[in-house]
Amino acid sequence: MTEVVAGRHRKPEPTYETPRTPREIYTVMSGLMIAMLLAMLDNMIVGTAMPTIVGELGGLAHLSWVVTAYALATAVATPIWAKLGDLWGRKGVFMASIVLFLIGSATSGLAQNMGELIGFRALQGIGAGGLMVGAMAIIGDLVPPRDRGRYQGLMAAVMPIAFVGGPLLGGFLTDNFSWRWAFYINIPLGILALVVIWFTMKLPVRRREARIDWRGAGLLAVAISSLTLLTSWGGTEYPWGSWQIVALGVLAVVATLVFVRAERRVDEPILPLGLFRSRNFTAAVVLTFLTGFAMFGAVTFLPQYQQIVQGASATDSGLLLLPLMAGMLVTSLLGGQIVTRTGHYRTLLIVGSFAMAGGLFLLSTMGLATTQLTSSLFMIVLGVGMGFLMQTTMLVVQNSVGMRDMGAASGAATLFRTIGGSLGVSLLGTLYATHLQSSLTDQLGAAAGAQVSGGQLTPAMLAQLPDGIRSAFRAAVTDGVQSAFFWAAAVAVAAVVAAFVIRQVALRSAADAAREVAPEPVAV
Structure with missing residues (x-):
């Protein structure tokens, strides 16, 4: 029911549904953990395959961009995915991010040159931005904070598996099959996560009439991109005092200030400053x-x-x-x-x-x-x-x-x-x-x-x-x-x-x- 508060219509905030049994939560978490494993495992696997990738595709000068494009796209996309989940419901948005990640993985495996690989890695990174934040937000919806520690501890267990298993798996796939399987391996895992989530995740569908803050998202992307490029290029590609690095620093500061000002004036900010x-x-x-x-x-x-x-x-x-x-x-x-x-x-x-x-x-x-x-x-x-x-x-x-x-x-x-x-x-x-x-x-x-x-x-x-x-x-x-x-x-x-x-x-x-x-x- 809508209530009138200080002259405005305000809907009650969503509350937790009927408490789920631990078995139901663990079943849902299996799909979330697979999705998180995809996001964490990717860079670990690709890292050991990079020398072979560069040897086959060429472009040693652009080697760092294979990693930077993915990380930059992930950072920029993360708050956007989070806001989309708030507006349109977490389950559908989370599954969409998995699908986009899988498309990026498949096209990265098909890349014929470094330019294509960098572009497809950016696409993959956009999808990855929704995996981590989506999984954490869904746990926040399913379990109240007082009971959440035991489940988030299990989510954390994915990270050691990825960090240790990733380099080993990447080396094995590269040595015995092809570096392209460093990307193709994501596809069966992603499909499994989609199936589990589709059949086991029951979340309330909340649709709110609101506009996405695309201006704020764009300004945030500029600020993060400038900062990332500054730290990636400073002292290596260009001297710290060069005009390129100074310009990136100025752009990062200006974009951040304009972003803060813009976020204070919109009803649905991409990053609520409050x-x-x-x-x-x-x-x-x-x-x-x-x-x-x-x-x-x-x-x-x-x-x-x-x-x-x-x-x-x-x-x-x-x-x-x-x-x-x-x-x-x-x-x-x-x-x-x-x-x-x-x-x-x-x-x-x-x-x-x-x-x-x-x-x-x-x-x-x-x-x-x-x-x-x-x-x-x-x-x-x-x-x-x-x-x-x-x-x-x-x-x-x-x-x-x-x-x-x-x-x-x-x-x-x-x-x-x-x-x-x-x-x-x-x-x-x-x-x-x-x-x-x-x-x-x-x-x-x-x-x-x-x-x-x-x-x-x-x-x-x-x-x-x-x-x-x-x-x-x-x-x-x-x-x-x-x-x-x-x-x-x-x-x-x-x-x-x-x-x-x-x-x-x-x-x-x-x-x-x-x-x-x-x-x-x-x-x-």
């Missing part, structure tokens, strides 16, 4: 950003150290990430159970932020003589921190908003985590490359240092070089990795501050959610 009035929401979003920064940075640079300094093979380096993923898996499941049974989450965030910062600092101390056992123990500490943070921060985000804004809030958190990961890889990558070049120059001289660092030097090629050059390169990589992790730890200190800012607020139970309706009507 959400940031909540202290807990804002602090939790900062934590998601920093967690993404740490997670993607660690996964990017640890294999470099393991393969070049510790002498592990590409396949073994994937297995050597298991301590990191095990720490994430155990603590995400444990944290979910603790939240479900006690309703308390603030302590988990504080412990997780300290562990994440401490783990990154320990990794910054790795040297030429550090054993695999020692580095594994350091990774466990980092994994424990990220495991406590990843799903708990999403829980705080969703508990800080009403059901009406569940999708927008989940989309904001996912967006900032994606941006954090992108900036983490870009900025830490610049630090890594700068210190590597500087170390090689000091040890080998400018000409030899530039030749070694600028060439395509795989771990197998490194073993064939003279002892002096090999030792210099291993030392340079160690110096670069130490610098990257040290500054990542410095940034992670902000996560400790954000965790202390968050206040313990009671989580909504199913009964509380059922009473979540519009305010009492006010006489006009």
Whole structure:
């Protein structure tokens, strides 16, 4: 029934349906987990296939764009998918994002040159933007916050599977079939997810008369694109002080300011700025950003150290990430159970932020003589921190908003985590490359240092070089990795501050959610 509130018609916010049995929820979650696996697995699989892809299609200069196009499209599309789910219902929108992702996967596998592959990867990324945020928002619709921890812990278990299984699967498919199967493998998984979701997911269909904020979406796309290009090109393609980088910085700032102004004037903003009035929401979003920064940075640079300094093979380096993923898996499941049974989450965030910062600092101390056992123990500490943070921060985000804004809030958190990961890889990558070049120059001289660092030097090629050059390169990589992790730890200190800012607020139970309706009507 529509109520008159202060002269306006306002519909009650949606509430939870009749509580579902755990079996019904687990059945629905099986489809959601497959969809999330698609989004997470893709980059991991493609990463190990990239040398073969470049060798067959050519275009080594555009190699980074195969990854950047996907990540950029995902970041831009995430809040749009979230808003579409709020407006038109989550089930149909979520299935549409899976279909678009599968179309992008199929066309990427059929690409005949690098230009086509980059374009199809962008299409794939647009679909991927709806997978993560859609899954989180659907869980928010199905389960009240008080009971959500146990289920979100299971969702977090998908990530270690993707991060460890992805490189192994990508190498196997490339070696035994073709690099194109790195994309084709998504199709049967996606079809299975569609079937499960179609037959098991029963969500209320909510259609609201509203216009999509395309202007806001466009401005947000410009701001994110400019920032991504700035961090990707700064110090590599162009000097930091060049007019290209300065122009991108100015464009990012201007687009952000215009976006903020525009969002204040529309009825249905793509990113409701009012959400940031909540202290807990804002602090939790900062934590998601920093967690993404740490997670993607660690996964990017640890294999470099393991393969070049510790002498592990590409396949073994994937297995050597298991301590990191095990720490994430155990603590995400444990944290979910603790939240479900006690309703308390603030302590988990504080412990997780300290562990994440401490783990990154320990990794910054790795040297030429550090054993695999020692580095594994350091990774466990980092994994424990990220495991406590990843799903708990999403829980705080969703508990800080009403059901009406569940999708927008989940989309904001996912967006900032994606941006954090992108900036983490870009900025830490610049630090890594700068210190590597500087170390090689000091040890080998400018000409030899530039030749070694600028060439395509795989771990197998490194073993064939003279002892002096090999030792210099291993030392340079160690110096670069130490610098990257040290500054990542410095940034992670902000996560400790954000965790202390968050206040313990009671989580909504199913009964509380059922009473979540519009305010009492006010006489006009």
